[in-house]
Structures are given as structure tokens and as C-alpha cells.
Amino acid sequence: MIENGADMARVDDTLTRIARNAGINNPKIFETTTGILMSIPEQSSAQVEPIQKRTIDLEKVSLVNQNSRAFQDGQISLEEFRDNLVKLNISTPFFSFWLQLIAAVVVSVTLMIMYGGSSEDMIATAFAGGLGYSCYYLINNQLKIRFVSEFLASFLIGVIAVFFVHVHLGIQIGMITIGGVMPLVPGVPITNAVRDVFAGHFLSGMARAMEALLSAGAIGMGIAFVFRFL
Template identity: 95%
Template structure:
């Protein structure tokens, strides 16, 4: 493998990991250009969107393409790629080591365990319900709604890998639990319980990134992210609307 091939492979891999795990385009662009400059290419041509990266070196006639099919959220990987890029810039690691580190971190970055995430989801639901002015009597109902909703979302996302169906079913479940608890007199306000329960599912990363991408001039990526956020929000809304219509 020639040096240029190795550079292109490393850059494409870094870009793929960053975009797959929820980085914004300005950050990706900055990091990839920096890696190329530090590897000795003065004028790298990199074009990245949410669904793929194109890269070429001006002296070479051919360009390389890297499609990006799945998009999840794991901000620790983004931060690790960034750290490695900094280390490469400072000359602490060579290009080969950089590439090996990328392969390693893509497979073996630890995620918080499911139980910790479940507890986090319950905490998010309950605290936000209180912050929005809900009553303390609804705490248990919100905890149940948030916990069951998030587990449903997590399991469908991980086992079946269908994005928008998981949000729809999870919010439907949250609505059902809220109605059930209020009917059984264990809660008081359906609205507050539902809002709290839905909060862990809110597409915060796509919304923020869409705004930042559009302002940074990456209109294609911004629109793609906004579409993703809109679809998620619609799926959540549909699930709750179903509950109101038929229960």
C-alpha cells in the first residue's frame, strides 16, 4: 500500500466514524482537513455529507468514496477520534498507529450499560417533569412511563434495527401507561406524565446538528439531519396521537 492510499483510508475511516456517531459537519470537515494537512497533503479535496464522503488528492487521478448507511449516537467515539487526531498533529503517533487506533476504537469503545441508561432515562423523565411544573404525585407514574418507553425504544433499536418504528411504539407505550396510571388514580396529569416520559426519546442530536450544519454552510447535510429529526418527532407524535384517538 502506498502512502497516499494509507492517508486516504485513514481519513475516510475517521470521517465515517465521526458522521456515523453524530458529529456535526463543520467539525468533521475541520478534523479531516487537519489530518490530511498533517499527513503532508497541502491541498486535500474532501466533500462530506450525512450519507457519504468523497475524497481525492490533487496529484492522483482517482477519488475514493465511502458510503455511510447507519447513523447512531455515540459521542464518546467522536471525542476519541478527535483525541487521536490531536495526538497525530503533535507527532505522538504515526499514521499507521492512527489507523489501527481508529479500527480499535470503532469496535471496542465501551457504552454505558443498559441498566445505567435505563436509570438515566428514568432520571431525565422525572426531573424534567418536575422542572416543567408537574406535581410530585406524578413521579412514580413518570418513572414507569420513561423507563418502559426507553426500554422499548432501546430493545427495538438494537434487536430489529428499525429506526422510526421504535420511536412510534415507545411513545405509544408511554401514552398507554400515562392513561392507565391516571385512570387507576395513581397519577394526576396525563399531559405532564407523557411529556416527561417522552423526553429521553427526543431527537436532540439531529436537531442541534441540523441547525449548526445549516449555519456552517453544509446545506445538504443540514437538510438531511432536519429530515431525520422531523421524522423522529412525527413518529413520537403519532404514537401519542394514537393513544388520544382510541383510548
């Protein structure tokens, strides 16, 4: 439930806090990116909670955090807390697809300009970023394999960049591609990998670094394909 892109130290902290307040003095918790293991020393059985899918939804993380703090302060009871968690897991508002698409276009274009691209490439970058992100989003919704959708999206971005330069609507293939790829950057795994490693959660840190590396590799492969064959 907490694995929506939170760092391990926060998960650990939240779980311990919940357990303490539920009247358990000495909870033993071990967590990685793929599962949580928790046991109470006075009882003989331990609970294992595997985590199968990993999405990125920082609003959920923030809400769980708020709820656990409220629980700690005694504002809500354990039952209410549980209800809240179940509720927010189902119905956390997500920005609509169109808003995300616009955000992706904005990210692409602004970053392209920040990296020193020229204003003639703006239209091409907007198309590359928008179509690339929607390709990523739609395929990811269908297949649920992040790396495949990243690969296909970056391939599409590369093709769009080459096409726009070919019909003289853009100048630099490089700038268009960099801008277009930016919304796909695995920012959450990278940041969390660094934080986890420094917080002493080496296992999760390495797992996350691996995830980020694979994503970056998939994006790079997509672009490399374009260069190799076009």
C-alpha cells in the first residue's frame, strides 16, 4: 500500500509509528522494494506482504503520511485509520490524462529551451514530447511493462524528431529528442535509490538503482534504434 514511490526510510518510519500506536512495543520490520516482512516478538507468527506492482503516485505517499501522523496524535482510531487507507488506495485523485499530456509537452519544450535549443524547434519538440508521453501512457496502461513502453515511446520520439527535421520544421534532431525524452526520465527511482542507500537500506537502494538503470537503458535503446536504421 505504501509502495507508490516512497523511500524506504519513510516506509520503515511509518510502519513503526503505526505499530507503536497500535500498542505493540517492539515491532520487527524488514522491507525491500518487493515485499514487507513484519513480526511481533510476543506472537509466534510473522506477516509477509508482497508488493507486486510498482507505480508512481506521490500524492498517495503524502496522504498515508498525513494519516499516520494523525493516528499518532490520537486524532483518529485504528479502525478509522484502516478505513482511510483503504479509501485512499482506491480513490486518490490522479491528474487526468489530458492534463498529464499538457504537462509532458510543457516539460519537453521548456527543458529544450533551457538546454539551449532554438525556438524553431519548439513545435517539433512539443509533438515529440506529447506523442511520446501518450504512447508511453497508453502502452503502459495496456501492458503494464514499463520498460517496453519506455522503449517504444523513445523510439517514436526519435522517429518524430528525424521526420520533423526531414520536412524542415526543425533544425537539431538532438535537441528535439532530448526534450521529448525528458518526461520519461525515471526521476523517482533515481532519487529514491540515492536516498535509500544513504539511509542504510542497501538492498532497496540497489534494486531501485537497477530499475532506474533499466529504464534509462530502455530509453537509450529506443533512440539508438532510430540512429542505427534511419
